[in-house]
Amino acid sequence: MTGDYDFSDGETFRAALDRVETREKGNCFEDFAEGDELEHEPGLTLTRHASETWAGQTLNHDPAYWRPDAARERGFDEVPAHPDYLTAAVMGPTVEDLSEKGGYFLGRTNLRFHEHGVPLGTTLQVRSTVDSTATSSSRPDYGIVTWQTEGVDAETGERLLSYERTNMIPRRNPPATDGGEHESLDDVEPDGGETMDLGLPGTFVEPEGEYFEDFAAALATTEDRHGGDAAVAYRHERGRTMDAVTVSQLPLMTLNTAKQHHDAAVMADSPSGDLVAYGDVTRSTALGHARSDEATWREVGFDDERFHTFVTPGDTVYCFTHVRDARDDGDRYGTVEFEHVAFNQDDTPVYSGTRTAQIQKRSTTNAGN
Secondary structure, three states: OOOOOOOOHHHHHHHHHHHOOOOOOOOOOOHHOOOOOEEEEEOOOOOOOHHHHHHOOOOOOOOHHOHHHHHOOOOOOOOOOHHHHHHHHHHHHHHHHHHOOOOOEEEEEEEEEEEOOOEOOOEEEEEEEEEEEOOOOOOEEEEEEEEEEEEEEEEEEEEEEEEEEEEEEEEOOOOEEEEEEEEHHHHOOOOOOOOOOOOOOEEEEEOOOEEEEEEEEHHHHHOOOOOEEEEEEEEEEEEEEOOOHHHHHHHHHOOOOOOOHHHHHOOOOOOOOOOOHHHHHHHHHHHHHHHHHOEEEEEEEEEEEEEOOOOOOOOOEEEEEEEEEEEOOOOEEEEEEEEEEEEEOOOEEEEEEEEEEEOOOHHHHHOOO
């Protein structure tokens, strides 16, 4: 028989709250073992509203993801889901099972699009496999887990997108420590990344336009005119200040339940002291700046993605691009490899990654007009 308690009384309620258990969400480091397979529920159905909201709020204004005529010119039958929205829609449903407990998003690599122009209305099914687990010497309260994740068409089983992701995950029973200070986010990579050479080239070269020929010509200039002591690199003018939509609404729209993005009370006592932006929003915003200065044809994939520090409401995200390679391997496009660095208003890097994309050729574009 249930007692008649006045839980609306402040003192009674606080006393009860101190005594009851919390029904927790998410998994701890100890819950993962190499080879474990997880089927995530539920899967999202990709919608035009969500795709356009994501693209619009992150300044990704490629008309192929808005207008039917532009989509047809790009080779799509209809307006498809934006690739950044697709990426977030695959990752979002994994959060409850993999990383809702918190911890640092260390990075992602081998992100590949197996199908270009995924139709809006597609329902996703997402699954992950635990690739590896490791303890962390720098943060003994956490372990390091790497997963292989793929998103498939729930109706056909067709593989749409896959990637490898690594997070720090809180331990249920942390070992005793000596009270030493923790390192920064950049110091907790599981593979002990090498220190970068800080020597910069003598000259930075900027492409003269947005087409493949412009990127290829700029790369050739670094050798022909500067003897290799140059790099094709530049910053993009636009910035985007993080607000309630980008920090909270966009991740919740993709079923990302991580409290870091919407529970301000919990985050007040965290290292960031505030809500933090979802990494894929930070990344997509930077990519939106980069894509505004190129004639993108298709996204191919991403590698070596890292998140270097927190992005909180009020921070502004900018983008720096380094062009690494250009290959003339298509009639309508060439393939370009970029390194993108997102940075904040203090010129501090917050994200970096390598991106491979097909960039339209000026010759074929002008010929079609």
